[in-house]
Amino acid sequence: MSQNPIAVHFQQSLAALQRAANDTTLLAAASEIAVTIIDALRSGNKVLLIGNGGSAADAQHIASEIVGRYRKERPGYAAIALTTDTSALTAISNDYGFERIFCRQIESLGRPGDILLALSTSGRSPNILTALDAARRLGLVTAGFTGLKGQSLREVCDHLLVAPSDDTPVIQQIHMTAAHAICDTVEHALADGDSDR
Numbered sequence: 001m002s003q004n005p006i007a008v009h010f011q012q013s014l015a016a017l018q019r020a021a022n023d024t025t026l027l028a029a030a031s032e033i034a035v036t037i038i039d040a041l042r043s044g045n046k047v048l049l050i051g052n053g054g055s056a057a058d059a060q061h062i063a064s065e066i067v068g069r070y071r072k073e074r075p076g077y078a079a080i081a082l083t084t085d086t087s088a089l090t091a092i093s094n095d096y097g098f099e100r101i102f103c104r105q106i107e108s109l110g111r112p113g114d115i116l117l118a119l120s121t122s123g124r125s126p127n128i129l130t131a132l133d134a135a136r137r138l139g140l141v142t143a144g145f146t147g148l149k150g151q152s153l154r155e156v157c158d159h160l161l162v163a164p165s166d167d168t169p170v171i172q173q174i175h176m177t178a179a180h181a182i183c184d185t186v187e188h189a190l191a192d193g194d195s196d197r
């Protein structure tokens, strides 16, 4: 008897999340990225986030949890998903090309000490690579979330979280689990350290 295809999706997700839970390199990268975000936000810097397709939605999701809240009551902190402004996205794309949609916004909004968090499951999207190059040039800290095929992002990312999969939707699920863990860690540190601000 063939297996229920929906159950197969859940089983594949579970297996991938289990691999991620045992992946000490991924866990260390998530902790590093959390500490980097805590330090940047405490110093008054901001987090800029980028991604395509489902990862654009993930970028917005993560930004909303820094600006709003994850679980705890605490002040808002600065994070902007560069995936949301349709006027900027269409104008930049129309006038300069799709590759520059994020790069141009980083040149306008990024300041040294800010963090660029780039989500790309393939690690090969030209608009993401151009943005990471611009961020480096401008003195931002660069962090990447990718999958097994995106390891070359290490060359342009100060911190890289690699989901142990080469399947885009599965990688995205691991990214969001890691992102929630990072938001939780950041929120605890910022809420506990509010009196330092």
Ligand SMILES: O=C(CO)[C@@H](O)[C@H](O)[C@H](O)[C@H](O)COP(=O)(O)O
Binding pocket: 052, 053, 054, 055, 056, 119, 120, 121, 122, 123, 124, 125, 128, 168, 169, 172
């Ligand atoms: O969400 C999904 C698949 O789950 C798609 O929309 C996916 O995000 C798009 O194909 C993206 O263009 C992939 O870009 P990237 O992750 O390789 O940078």
Ligand SMILES: [Zn+2]
Binding pocket: 061, 065, 180
């Ligand atoms: Zn969430």
